[in-house]
Amino acid sequence: DARREEIDSLTAKREGLERELVRLYPKYSEARRQKTTVKSLLATLSNTETDVVLLDILVHQLLIPAAKDSPPRKEARVSVFVVRPGEPISWINLGKSEKIEERVEQWLKAVAERGILPTVTGINLRELVWDKLKDKVNRAKIILVSPDGVLTRVPFAALPGSEKGKFLIHEHMFAVIPVPAKLPQALAAASPFHRGNKDNLLLVGGIDYGKTET
Numbered sequence: 001d002a003r004r005e006e007i008d009s010l011t012a013k014r015e016g017l018e019r020e021l022v023r024l025y026p027k028y029s030e031a032r033r034q035k036t037t038v039k040s041l042l043a044t045l046s047n048t049e050t051d052v053v054l055l056d057i058l059v060h061q062l063l064i065p066a067a068k069d070s071p072p073r074k075e076a077r078v079s080v081f082v083v084r085p086g087e088p089i090s091w092i093n094l095g096k097s098e099k100i101e102e103r104v105e106q107w108l109k110a111v112a113e114r115g116i117l118p119t120v121t122g123i124n125l126r127e128l129v130w131d132k133l134k135d136k137v138n139r140a141k142i143i144l145v146s147p148d149g150v151l152t153r154v155p156f157a158a159l160p161g162s163e164k165g166k167f168l169i170h171e172h173m174f175a176v177i178p179v180p181a182k183l184p185q186a187l188a189a190a191s192p193f194h195r196g197n198k199d200n201l202l203l204v205g206g207i208d209y210g211k212t213e214t
Contacts, residue, residue, distance in 0.1 A: 013044075013162060014160060028107065051140045051141050052083070052084075052085075052141070052143075052144060053136070053137055053140040053144065054083040054085060054146065054177065054183075055080055055081075055083075055133065055137070055143060055144065055146065056080065056081040056082075056146045056178060056180055057148045057151050058078070058079045058081070059076055059077070059078050059097050059148045059149030059151075060076070060079060061074045061075070061077075062075050064192050074147075075096065076096065077093070077095065078093075078094040078097050078149065078151070079092065079093055079094065080094060082136045083135070083180075084137075090136050092132055092133055094129055095128075095151055097150060099128070100129060100150055103121070103124055103125040103128050104125060104150050106121040106124070106125075107121040107124075107125045110122070116158055121158045122158075123160050125154070125159060126168075129151070129159075130140075130156065130159055137172070140172060141173060143156065143172045143173070143175070144174075144176075144177045145176050145177065146177045146178065146180045147176065155174075156168055157169035
């Protein structure tokens with residue numbers, strides 16, 4: 001049928017593009033063969049010297065069945081998969097993406113107007129997102145965040161902490177991992193700058209992220 005023909009045509013185009021990628025970029029075929037499994041990812045996290053948790057965030061569409069007076073519809077939801085060595089992977093439902101986006105916009109507006117202070121908008125965002133996750137990460141020293149959707153705009157470390165006047169960075173160390181599947185390869189291919197030299201330290205402060213060049 002027409003749909004089958006369309007799928008076959010798209011498949012052929014994809015295979016053609018992949019062959020072209022291999023020709024132009026030989027390492028592409030090698031990268032495709034390096035598949036990361038949950039087991040290898042957990043092994044990588046287990047090999048670290050500190051307690052590490054990975055938060056793999058996913059924005060997805062949920063199909064809402066038809067009701068008496070309305071047709072079926074799709075609704076964007078936010079899920080978080082908590083990956084921790086020695087424990088089953090946990091799934092946390094953060095709810096509607098639209099509601100989270102509204103809180104994010106309110107917080108970012110407050111930050112732009114008043115600076116990075118523990119404002120009510122920040123607390124509201126923390127309660128909607130972080131407070132649903134904290135029971136799964138409360139003992140971890142390092143939090144690896146793989147954000148998606150609107151949460152790519154949220155630096156978790158800058159959210160208000162559990163104590164008045166403090167932030168989450170006072171409770172955990174955070175790092176952003178755009179592609180969790182590449183974590184084992186990234187650690188295995190650590191740059192020579194980090195290998196065998198524990199004295200290297202890079203400090204950056206006073207960054208004005210909102211400043212535009214003149």
